[in-house]
Amino acid sequence: MLEYARFRWFKVALxxxxxxxxxxxxxxxxxxxxxxxxxxxxxxxxxxxxxxxxAWFGVRKRRYASRTGTVQGWLSGHVYLGTAxxxxxxxxxxxxxxxxVHTAAYVLMVATVASGFYGVFVYLSVPGLLTANRGxxxxxxxxxxxxxxxxxxxxxxxxxxxxILREVNASLDGSRLGGSFGRIVTGRxxxxxxxxxxxxVPELGRRLSGEAAxxxxxxxxxxLQKSELLARARRDLRYKAKLDLWLYVHVPLAVALLAALxxxxxxVFLYW
Amino acid sequence: MKLLVISQSRNRAGxxxxxxxxxTADWIRVGRHAASEVLLADPRIAxxxxxxxDRNGPVYTEGEMGTTTSTTRKAVRSVRxxxxxxxDVGPYRIAGVAAPAGYTGAITVELVRPAEESAPAFLERxxxxxxxxxxxxxRGLALALFALVAVxxxxxxxxxxxxxxxxxxxxxxxxxxxxxNPGPVMLAHQPVGEKCEACHELAFTRVRDVACxxxxxxxxxxxxxxxxxxxxxxxxxxxxxxxxxxxxKSTHRDDDRFCVECHRDVRSLxxxxxxxxxxxxxxxxxxxxxxxxxxxxxxxxxxGAAPVQESSNLVFSHAVHLDPxxxxxxxxxxxxxxxxxxxxxxxxxxxxxxxxxxxxxxxxHRLEFEPAVTxxxxxxxxxxxxxxxxxxxxxxxxxxxxxxxxxxxxxVPGEGLLRRPGEPGEAARRATLAMAAKKAAHVSEEIFEIxxxxxxxxxxxxxGDRGTEWNVAQxxxxxAWMPGxxxxxxxxxxxxxxxxxxxxxxxxxxxxxxxxxxxxRECHGGAQLVAGxxxxxxxxxxxxxxPRHPWDPQFKPKSATRVAGGAPGAR
Numbered sequence: 001m002l003e004y005a006r007f008r009w010f011k012v013a014l015x016x017x018x019x020x021x022x023x024x025x026x027x028x029x030x031x032x033x034x035x036x037x038x039x040x041x042x043x044x045x046x047x048x049x050x051x052x053x054x055a056w057f058g059v060r061k062r063r064y065a066s067r068t069g070t071v072q073g074w075l076s077g078h079v080y081l082g083t084a085x086x087x088x089x090x091x092x093x094x095x096x097x098x099x100x101v102h103t104a105a106y107v108l109m110v111a112t113v114a115s116g117f118y119g120v121f122v123y124l125s126v127p128g129l130l131t132a133n134r135g136x137x138x139x140x141x142x143x144x145x146x147x148x149x150x151x152x153x154x155x156x157x158x159x160x161x162x163x164i165l166r167e168v169n170a171s172l173d174g175s176r177l178g179g180s181f182g183r184i185v186t187g188r189x190x191x192x193x194x195x196x197x198x199x200x201v202p203e204l205g206r207r208l209s210g211e212a213a214x215x216x217x218x219x220x221x222x223x224l225q226k227s228e229l230l231a232r233a234r235r236d237l238r239y240k241a242k243l244d245l246w247l248y249v250h251v252p253l254a255v256a257l258l259a260a261l262x263x264x265x266x267x268v269f270l271y272w
Numbered sequence: 273m274k275l276l277v278i279s280q281s282r283n284r285a286g287x288x289x290x291x292x293x294x295x296t297a298d299w300i301r302v303g304r305h306a307a308s309e310v311l312l313a314d315p316r317i318a319x320x321x322x323x324x325x326d327r328n329g330p331v332y333t334e335g336e337m338g339t340t341t342s343t344t345r346k347a348v349r350s351v352r353x354x355x356x357x358x359x360d361v362g363p364y365r366i367a368g369v370a371a372p373a374g375y376t377g378a379i380t381v382e383l384v385r386p387a388e389e390s391a392p393a394f395l396e397r398x399x400x401x402x403x404x405x406x407x408x409x410x411r412g413l414a415l416a417l418f419a420l421v422a423v424x425x426x427x428x429x430x431x432x433x434x435x436x437x438x439x440x441x442x443x444x445x446x447x448x449x450x451x452x453n454p455g456p457v458m459l460a461h462q463p464v465g466e467k468c469e470a471c472h473e474l475a476f477t478r479v480r481d482v483a484c485x486x487x488x489x490x491x492x493x494x495x496x497x498x499x500x501x502x503x504x505x506x507x508x509x510x511x512x513x514x515x516x517x518x519x520x521k522s523t524h525r526d527d528d529r530f531c532v533e534c535h536r537d538v539r540s541l542x543x544x545x546x547x548x549x550x551x552x553x554x555x556x557x558x559x560x561x562x563x564x565x566x567x568x569x570x571x572x573x574x575x576g577a578a579p580v581q582e583s584s585n586l587v588f589s590h591a592v593h594l595d596p597x598x599x600x601x602x603x604x605x606x607x608x609x610x611x612x613x614x615x616x617x618x619x620x621x622x623x624x625x626x627x628x629x630x631x632x633x634x635x636x637h638r639l640e641f642e643p644a645v646t647x648x649x650x651x652x653x654x655x656x657x658x659x660x661x662x663x664x665x666x667x668x669x670x671x672x673x674x675x676x677x678x679x680x681x682x683x684v685p686g687e688g689l690l691r692r693p694g695e696p697g698e699a700a701r702r703a704t705l706a707m708a709a710k711k712a713a714h715v716s717e718e719i720f721e722i723x724x725x726x727x728x729x730x731x732x733x734x735x736g737d738r739g740t741e742w743n744v745a746q747x748x749x750x751x752a753w754m755p756g757x758x759x760x761x762x763x764x765x766x767x768x769x770x771x772x773x774x775x776x777x778x779x780x781x782x783x784x785x786x787x788x789x790x791x792x793r794e795c796h797g798g799a800q801l802v803a804g805x806x807x808x809x810x811x812x813x814x815x816x817x818x819p820r821h822p823w824d825p826q827f828k829p830k831s832a833t834r835v836a837g838g839a840p841g842a843r
Contacts, residue, residue, distance in 0.1 A: 141315035177398035256417035263426035267452040271472040
């Protein structure tokens with residue numbers, strides 16, 4: 001993403017930002033630097049075109065048949081030019097901010113880029129963790145394994161006393177994966193019956209002996225495996241959610257930015 | 273090792289179907305991986321689940337060779353697959369069977385717990401595992417934000433200017449287009465600051481000059497009509513120099529750029545320009561032009577090598593008045609005069625009040641015509657009246673004067689005619705009045721030509737039919753030497769007067785003691801910052817708008833209510 005084509009987009013973005021900076025320093029505005037000078041209009045036009053192009057990425061990445069570059073290249077450009085936009089738009093403002101639609105557009109732009117930075121961080125850090133957590137299994141495999149363990153536990157637990165069986169059955173009937181925003185995003189389930197069973201079965205099984213103790217130990221081992229699997233599966237959900245969640249901020253902010261940008265441009269020329 | 277692998281499965285009819293396969297290898301891999309010799313194609317199986325090795329017969333072993341992903345990776349399992357011995361590997365069952373001749377061993381592999389048979393309860397509780405499956409509205413949120421921004425920041429504010437149905441009625445409080453205000457307007461514009469339409473009259477049209485002239489109807493143009501300023505400044509707008517919303521203090525920038533654009537070579541733009549080229553006060557600025565009174569109006573004289581001379585028709589020497597030893601005073605012995613004795617700051621303290629005889633001179637220069645007898649003075653500025661006063665005084669003295677005064681004035685013994693006993697005769701009366709008239713004529717001549725007027729004025733004598741008359745030349749005192757310049761004496765009060773106006777050696781009233789540009793440049797630099805100098809741009813001393821020439825003589829404001837009320841469509 002970042003080093004695509006030997007940092008091609010980094011170089012483009014750097015050149016753009018440096019050019020904007022030099023132009024800003026060179027320009028001698030009629031009153032003070034602001035968006036309405038000749039340089040302000042120029043920087044504003046570049047910024048608006050950049051925003052339109054950056055937003056187009058949302059369309060381009062869904063056009064699987066498109067041959068205009070690769071999505072990887074587009075993403076690289078998206079990241080670097082989005083960063084350059086921060087420079088261009090800031091210079092366009094002439095550091096003149098206030099409580100108005102113009103600054104609203106700027107703040108939305110900054111927030112969108114900032115969320116994009118977080119997205120880059122996520123895309124760089126999370127996939128490694130996700131792969132390491134999954135190993136060579138898929139989530140589906142983990143789920144099937146848990147289901148298998150459930151079946152095995154059910155068979156083996158039948159001979160156990162009622163109080164232990166209740167705990168085990170709670171795990172069999174109650175353990176769940178995902179299902180709520182909090183559970184997916186945190187990767188935890190505070191009310192996980194498997195964890196509760198794990199905590200209580202050894203205590204309850206202490207009085208057992210002979211075959212019952214062996215069965216109890218086997219069930220406990222299986223519960224332990226299930227718990228471990230569940231934890232991995234929940235981490236998997238969390239990592240995938242992490243990859244997605246920032247987009248729930250980035251995309252709406254970007255769309256709102258498009259509206260604010262349009263309002264900004266139109267209002268400026270309505271009240272020229 | 274040579275192993276016979278029998279894959280068992282059941283067909284739809286429930287019969288067991290066997291597929292035999294011969295595998296020859298030192299280690300036989302068991303796993304999900306396609307390269308595995310014993311392929312267990314089920315997601316619940318690890319890629320490399322285990323190995324079958326030859327230890328005098330096949331032995332299944334798991335966990336030894338680093339199958340890190342196996343859930344049983346901590347356990348090491350090693351099971352001899354003797355005939356009849358079966359183990360569960362995930363959902364599969366691997367059993368040893370008797371080896372046919374030539375084989376090291378034989379195993380059967382059977383999927384005993386297909387995925388679809390696994391307990392569904394848990395899978396049912398693990399369906400919603402992604403954010404998308406929760407129905408989080410990414411698109412909906414985006415559209416809602418888009419709509420919110422579009423409505424609040426565009427559609428509502430645009431109601432007035434685009435005449436949309438929800439436009440607020442005139443005078444209503446809804447001024448949502450203040451969201452469009454890029455910054456505070458300058459203080460003077462704040463009364464109309466919330467009424468965007470006061471200046472932004474038409475949509476998609478830049479602010480027009482007429483909107484400015486609505487209030488600034490009397491603003492002066494840069495030049496008089498003789499220079500045809502409309503043509504000279506064609507295409508220029510008020511907003512070329514004045515930009516509002518850029519701070520509450522000012523709408524223009526205090527620098528030389530706009531001035532120098534034209535004045536660097538002003539005659540190339542305006543043929544008849546009387547000013548010389550100027551680009552910077554320190555480096556490129558002509559000598560000052562002084563405005564002097566002329567016979568009619570004023571004349572402007574540029575300072576140069578020769579000192580500028582004025583013709584005020586006054587006789588005056590600064591040197592005499594500023595004599596360090598002092599000057600004579602009618603009552604006190606001697607007084608020392610400074611500048612402030614005659615030059616008083618005016619109310620603004622920027623300039624000075626005009627010097628007048630009555631206020632500044634007459635305390636010393638008294639117009640007493642007969643000091644031996646009276647402190648009366650002739651009126652200043654009116655020669656004919658002065659002569660009348662003198663004639664009446666001596667006539668009265670000749671008629672009514674007491675002896676002492678009579679004798680001192682006329683130099684003969686006696687007293688006023690009417691004071692003498694008895695009725696005066698015609699001859700005596702005539703003689704007395706003739707004496708008085710003669711004395712008055714003598715004194716008049718003396719005060720005009722020798723004693724009083726002559727001290728300061730140019731006097732012309734004319735002997736006509738109506739007797740002798742004296743004409744005092746019109747005094748033309750320069751007062752506003754540089755009327756176009758913004759100079760504030762109060763801000764220069766820390767300097768001595770003489771540092772700019774050195775008159776200590778000036779003996780003639782023709783000397784003009786206005787400083788030359790070199791004097792100013794001792795303290796004032798140009799537009800560029802220089803150590804030890806005051807950075808001075810054009811606007812420090814000059815203005816752009818000449819108040820004498822209206823910007824647009826034809827312009828007539830529509831009505832005051834348009835700006836105040838801001839009724840849309842009123843224009």
